[in-house]
Ligand SMILES: [Fe+2]
């Protein structure tokens with residue numbers, strides 16, 4: 001298992017999405033470590049990341065969140081990275097390194113900073129999905 005949990009934020013639907021994402025990350029990491037179907041696990045993981053970001057962006061737009069631009073920029077930067085990583089799916093060492101040293105620290109930091117602020121805002125405005 002690569003990552004067991006992330007810090008909760010103030011808006012429950014986001015926690016559900018974050019927890020679901022951890023499952024996909026761990027499934028992918030398991031495939032990388034144990035010679036599983038990396039292509040399939042990566043596709044599922046990437047789709048989940050896209051859904052995760054789209055969910056937050058849709059709500060930010062709906063409620064005109066004040067920091068929507070920097071938040072969306074962080075999402076699109078990491079999505080570009082993940083698209084690039086498709087060229088490295090045959091390199092398990094590289095993938096392990098990327099997820100341990102880049103993606104997971106990024107995700108934790110993203111959740112602890114901009115997602116936390118965004119969730120506080122959603123709670124404040126009583127956002128509904
Ligand atoms: Fe998030």
Ligand SMILES: [Fe+2]
Pocket residue numbers: 053056071075110114115
């Ligand atoms: Fe986010």
